[in-house]
Amino acid sequence: MNESYKPEFIELRKWLKDRKFEDTNLIPASFPGTGRGLMSRTSLREGQVIISLPESCLLTTDTVIRSYLGAYVAKWRPPLSPLLALCTFLVAEKHAGDRSPWKPYLEILPKTYTCPVCLEPEVVSLLPKPLRAKAREQRIRVQEFFASSRDFCCSLQPLFSEAVERVFSYSALLWAWCTVNTRAVYVARRRRQCFSAEPDTCALAPYLDLLNHSPGVQVKAAFNEETRCYEIRTSSSCRRHEEVFICYGPHDNQRLLLEYGFVAARNPHACVYVSQGWDCFWFLSRG
Template sequence: MKKSRGRTGRKRRRKHLQSVMGGVNCSHKLEYIRLKKWLKDRGFEDSNLRPAEFLETGRGLMTTKALQAGDLIISLPDKCLLTTGTVLSSCLGKYIMEWKPPVSPLVALCTFLIAEKYAGEESQWKPYLDVLPKTYTCPVCLEHNVVCLLPEPLRKKAQEQRTMVHELYMSSKAFFSSLQPLFAENTGTIFNYSAVEWAWCAINTRTIYMKHSQRECFSLEPDVYALAPYLDLLNHCPNVQVR
């Protein structure tokens, strides 16, 4: 069958190209419907942004109207943010405050993500967890044979990340064990290396910088993490020029 070469054909091709370049709206997907409802229940007012899939950058947010310089793009209430304050308010808080030496803010957040993921349907954060990537492509996640093929700078970065995650996991195993009263299943199974790696990647690829006051129950590592549901879908084009 020959392709249409007339005006109608050109319009169809132009419309298809605009759809691909501009992003395919994903608002109809159940996980995003649930996420938006969950955010609304926490005080989030709907914006002009819609979840979408883009050809070059994958998942992101697209605007439904032209934006002008100075426009507010998105604003999330504190209730929607996942911070160390969220963790301390959960059932994990008591264990974190009693544990010596203190865990780091990063370990606290990793622990919370793993615990909430394990809770499944019972987790209050399930609508957010459902839109988090199941796997990541961070250097730490790459197989050894793949890492060996990388240029030296990337190979070094992969090794650095692998060392960081391994040390975090090994140094936290005793703390994870202290959480056993909270779980029917063995904590060694729940808080395994793969789970820690997933949580570490989730935080380090999606967190926004938000400085919090130092708490005695945490180590001296800066507490600057905040996971921001929906906002963290914002992506960027690699060809963007900043002036």
């Protein structure tokens, strides 16, 4: 069902137009099975560029450095990770509400996520054992990420009238972490002294990040240095008024659930994980 009439999408389209995004063959819609995604307005040919998003629409660590957070990031030692810089910016902009220039984008982001780190422990306990172990590792990673943010977030107090512990709470940083993890595209950037050595490769790409995954399609997606746009070219054709998919990678369903919070039907990369030790012995000896 077409969703382009919804006020949040009308605002987002205006915002994108102001940033030189030229219209597109794609419109937001909701689909049975995959939920919100993008639908083709016309039929799409193999090899066609389906979306081309100008650099000015991308949210990257450059955006953070140019913002009011830039001076705080630049002087922080040891240098901040690029991921923490992005997440801090997302939380601060979300907190700014109507004052944020990113508001039209923030408004269409999910309020909650379904990655295992966001699930209640009773739900995680129902997952298969190998996935449970991965979910535990993910939770620890996010908890460590949160702990590593504390001192830097405290240094931002002069920017907020409210206590920073409330602004940069665990749930706010978890939301930002999931936003980056489930939606960012890959755009490599050179290392800068103000950031730690972790790869600086995540960019949030408003509107383009409404594209859902299908393991059965092939696309070429990259930042084009000549046009200065992030472009996606499809290798599959698509009929008018169908959902347009991209492929997030050759991921099995465990990886999709961990990283993106969903599983794909008819996934050719699906596989079964077998635990080492007695479970495995029991399974094999019965086989």
